Amino acid sequence: MSDVIRLKVKRQDRPDAEPYWEEFALPWKPRHNVVSLLMALRENPVNAKGERVAPVVFEANCMEEVCGSCTMIINGKVKQACSTLIEGLQQPITLEPMTKFPVVRDLLVDRQRMFDALRKVRAWVPIDGAWDIHVHAPRISPREWELNYDFSRCMTCGCCMEACPQYHPGSQFIGPSPLGQAWLFNNHPTGKFSAEDRLHALMGPGGITDCGNAQNCVRACPKEIKLTDAIAKLGRQTTSQMLKDIFSR
Amino acid sequence: MAAKKPRVIVVGGGLGGLWATIRAAEAGLQVDLFSLFQVKRSHSACAQGGINACLDTKGQRDSIRQHIIDTIKGAAYLVNQPPVKSLCEEAPGLIRTFDRMGVTFSRTPEGVMDLRLFGGVKNKRTCFAGATTGQQLLYAVDEQVRAHEDAGSVKKYEWWEFLSLVRDGAGRCRGIVAIDLKTMETRAFAADAVILATGGLGLVFGLSTNSTNSTGAAASRCWQQGARFANGEFMQFHPTAMPGDDKHRLMSEASRGEGGRIWVPRDPKDKREPAQIPEAERWYFLEEWYPAYGNTVPRDVASRAIWKVCRDLKQGLNGQDLVYLDLSHLDAKWLRTRLGGILEIYEKFSGEDPTRQPMKIFPAVHYSMGGLWVDWEKDEKTGAMKQPSPRNHQTNVPGLFACGECDYQYHGANRLGANSLLSASFSGRVAGESAAAYVKGLGKTLAAVDAGQPAFADEKRRQDSLNNELLSNRGDENPFLLHKELGELMRTKCSIVRDNKGLDQALSALGELKSRSRRMKLDDTRSWANAPLIYARQVQDMVVLAEVIAKGARMRDECRGSHWKPEFELPIPEGKFPGDPEFEEYRAKWKRENDKWLKNTLADWTPDGPAISYEPVDTSVLPVEEPRDYR
Ligand SMILES: Cc1cc2nc3c(=O)[nH]c(=O)nc-3n(C[C@H](O)[C@H](O)[C@H](O)COP(=O)(O)OP(=O)(O)OC[C@H]3O[C@@H](n4cnc5c(N)ncnc54)[C@H](O)[C@@H]3O)c2cc1C
Ligand code: SF4
Ligand code: SF4
Ligand code: FES
Numbered sequence: 001m002s003d004v005i006r007l008k009v010k011r012q013d014r015p016d017a018e019p020y021w022e023e024f025a026l027p028w029k030p031r032h033n034v035v036s037l038l039m040a041l042r043e044n045p046v047n048a049k050g051e052r053v054a055p056v057v058f059e060a061n062c063m064e065e066v067c068g069s070c071t072m073i074i075n076g077k078v079k080q081a082c083s084t085l086i087e088g089l090q091q092p093i094t095l096e097p098m099t100k101f102p103v104v105r106d107l108l109v110d111r112q113r114m115f116d117a118l119r120k121v122r123a124w125v126p127i128d129g130a131w132d133i134h135v136h137a138p139r140i141s142p143r144e145w146e147l148n149y150d151f152s153r154c155m156t157c158g159c160c161m162e163a164c165p166q167y168h169p170g171s172q173f174i175g176p177s178p179l180g181q182a183w184l185f186n187n188h189p190t191g192k193f194s195a196e197d198r199l200h201a202l203m204g205p206g207g208i209t210d211c212g213n214a215q216n217c218v219r220a221c222p223k224e225i226k227l228t229d230a231i232a233k234l235g236r237q238t239t240s241q242m243l244k245d246i247f248s249r
Numbered sequence: 250m251a252a253k254k255p256r257v258i259v260v261g262g263g264l265g266g267l268w269a270t271i272r273a274a275e276a277g278l279q280v281d282l283f284s285l286f287q288v289k290r291s292h293s294a295c296a297q298g299g300i301n302a303c304l305d306t307k308g309q310r311d312s313i314r315q316h317i318i319d320t321i322k323g324a325a326y327l328v329n330q331p332p333v334k335s336l337c338e339e340a341p342g343l344i345r346t347f348d349r350m351g352v353t354f355s356r357t358p359e360g361v362m363d364l365r366l367f368g369g370v371k372n373k374r375t376c377f378a379g380a381t382t383g384q385q386l387l388y389a390v391d392e393q394v395r396a397h398e399d400a401g402s403v404k405k406y407e408w409w410e411f412l413s414l415v416r417d418g419a420g421r422c423r424g425i426v427a428i429d430l431k432t433m434e435t436r437a438f439a440a441d442a443v444i445l446a447t448g449g450l451g452l453v454f455g456l457s458t459n460s461t462n463s464t465g466a467a468a469s470r471c472w473q474q475g476a477r478f479a480n481g482e483f484m485q486f487h488p489t490a491m492p493g494d495d496k497h498r499l500m501s502e503a504s505r506g507e508g509g510r511i512w513v514p515r516d517p518k519d520k521r522e523p524a525q526i527p528e529a530e531r532w533y534f535l536e537e538w539y540p541a542y543g544n545t546v547p548r549d550v551a552s553r554a555i556w557k558v559c560r561d562l563k564q565g566l567n568g569q570d571l572v573y574l575d576l577s578h579l580d581a582k583w584l585r586t587r588l589g590g591i592l593e594i595y596e597k598f599s600g601e602d603p604t605r606q607p608m609k610i611f612p613a614v615h616y617s618m619g620g621l622w623v624d625w626e627k628d629e630k631t632g633a634m635k636q637p638s639p640r641n642h643q644t645n646v647p648g649l650f651a652c653g654e655c656d657y658q659y660h661g662a663n664r665l666g667a668n669s670l671l672s673a674s675f676s677g678r679v680a681g682e683s684a685a686a687y688v689k690g691l692g693k694t695l696a697a698v699d700a701g702q703p704a705f706a707d708e709k710r711r712q713d714s715l716n717n718e719l720l721s722n723r724g725d726e727n728p729f730l731l732h733k734e735l736g737e738l739m740r741t742k743c744s745i746v747r748d749n750k751g752l753d754q755a756l757s758a759l760g761e762l763k764s765r766s767r768r769m770k771l772d773d774t775r776s777w778a779n780a781p782l783i784y785a786r787q788v789q790d791m792v793v794l795a796e797v798i799a800k801g802a803r804m805r806d807e808c809r810g811s812h813w814k815p816e817f818e819l820p821i822p823e824g825k826f827p828g829d830p831e832f833e834e835y836r837a838k839w840k841r842e843n844d845k846w847l848k849n850t851l852a853d854w855t856p857d858g859p860a861i862s863y864e865p866v867d868t869s870v871l872p873v874e875e876p877r878d879y880r
Binding site for chain 1: 361
């Protein structure tokens, strides 16, 4: 039992093709993680029936849980494959692509929608230009830093989006991670200057009111980013922005 | 209708490529940005420890001059000094710009940027954002590029791989051929200039601290099309990585900068738990050998010391290639805020808590000081680099620029920690500005008319036929296994300590690997998201690049920085210091050695393998008088 690793992968040849399950058995090795296992598999891609098949397609880069690329559903839970060690996983290990994003092939999905959302909420600090103006940004207290740093570690991995019941291909909801980023830039001493633009982007359909407050997102985030805190604060910000808009009309 | 904007292609979306994109866009160019995946996932996100800039906010009287001296000496003098001068002088301005972009740099109680100590220096000069500095810097420029994308001046081609340059009849670089990694369609793109920013080449050594994007394949492709490669033999081994079968995970130099200590039990047979071993029975060999710098000696020095302890003295933990990197004497809560990012990595992958137990580490392939040769223009008035100038960061191929880890400019024979996030950002900025100056000099935009030229169709056809040859599966070599073989060969023969016999063996083995890499068999021949095909192409180009590294190493008969051949070692006389006759005799010999070897290695592609030549180094800022000495 312990000298093999049994693996069940949900595969799909093309975006428009039907998915199918394929099983594999690989030799056990200490300290394997899910990515290193897929790397071992591509060297000798033989399925459980003994047929040589095309290697499983997946995405990974950093191999240490900072780039966010290798997110997939492992034994039913969404997480990073590179930092998921095989020891301790129930077998057969099932690997599935995330369900909230279009599948490109096998475990590889296209998360472009998340990046488009970052653009929509204008998740950046507007600057005059990328040259020296001979002053720093305003001071930031260590406490404020800690809050902001928490959010700036968001690697657009998609775990929170996968976990969120309100976010799916059929919904317009922008999703938890971009909301967290909108809050981050609203909380920056100069990013604040364009807070109104961000808030306006979050009003209306697909915006912040679509959040059902299910709290799944926080629990799924590998970086334990306090998404619901940000969503609550943003909710208050958009409400007061709405009132401001009404009275300044 | 408005006149057509000139176009520039940027290949690579790490720190270097994104800085180049921003500055080119700000200069009014239209930018096409290519990357293997969403640029936010680039290897730069891995950088942990920090970025150097002399801010002098720690009461240590730090100076830019000292940053320049540390960098040049750290590089064992093998570096053109005027560009280093510019790099260090402009670092504080670059950091201020990052700060304005919103980078979450760690703060002092007063709310200003904090600084930490790094290796090879005596002053606190490293700005940091917890232990995820690279991620934070990368995200800041990623966000700024998104703003430019929103404004329409940047178009991203993510999940596209660069395959080759398009050069016109006059040899100018006019565009690229790239492949869409989903549809597998190849396409030629025209531009007025091309900036390559494709990162490092750690994967040539199989296992390294690098992300999987660091194959060096793109640089290799440019080299095979006529761009020069410089100083390939200088490969940095980082002293403290956690060995693994899939990757050697780095434990940042910041861990030592913040007080971490390296040791082994004095008695190699000592089987006690580390916490049970009393101080007196621990051997802090770096502190003993290098009292002036202790645990924060430069990386080449630290890696060789660990190598010596494990390989020559057989003092590694349980006889293995491992030593302790100990943080357990430091306050756990404080460690979490300063080094949280790496503590988590160690915990996740080893299951042990480094605030309670020392980490087990060994040196690993980490950073390529070598890279594509790039030009620079000297400002005779200031002695630094003249800016802007179309020559800066331009390769010998007109119209092709290089920046970031894929160029060779700033680190010579050994890079100082936290200097490469700096050089990647700085060189990206400069390359963007230089490309803009170059395009302006062309006087007109050629991109629009170029696309129809035969050079584009020809190059696309050449790339298609290379792909088709692989897909026709005439061979029997497995690309993944071949890559493993390549890595093992390079890690054993081109390692921390090298010898000519081993390098000769490496060169002949590489010749064989090269011909075997032409006979591959792929387990996937489909025309949609075919990862093995792409991998096979990368492996072919990695083998070719490995030859450049090994040949440069074979020809350089000396010890300098990361390149170490004991046969030619010139040791500092033990217990002797400047002024002692023995030391002065050593200094004279060292100078004679520099007359012979203080020169950059240049490699040119030929059908029979790399042709090596040398070029002198500009030493106009810091005369070559003081040997490196960290005792
Ligand atoms: C673990 C680790 C920690 C580090 N810590 C520090 C530190 O604390 N301080 C420091 O100063 N330095 C550090 N470094 C070094 C530093 O991170 C790198 O040198 C630097 O980030 C390189 O940036 P880059 O822009 O050149 O390349 P990368 O960030 O590697 O980006 C390369 C880009 O090129 C693209 N690309 C590659 N090939 C192709 C192709 N064929 N076609 C299209 N696109 C392509 C990729 O998609 C990617 O976008 C560290 C390095 C490692 C490995
Ligand atoms: S709180 Fe619930 S509904 Fe709102 S973003 Fe999080 S998971 Fe989605
Ligand atoms: S908030 Fe967390 S889970 Fe969501 S994308 Fe960012 S890092 Fe991933
Ligand atoms: S490979 Fe980067 S997060 Fe897993």
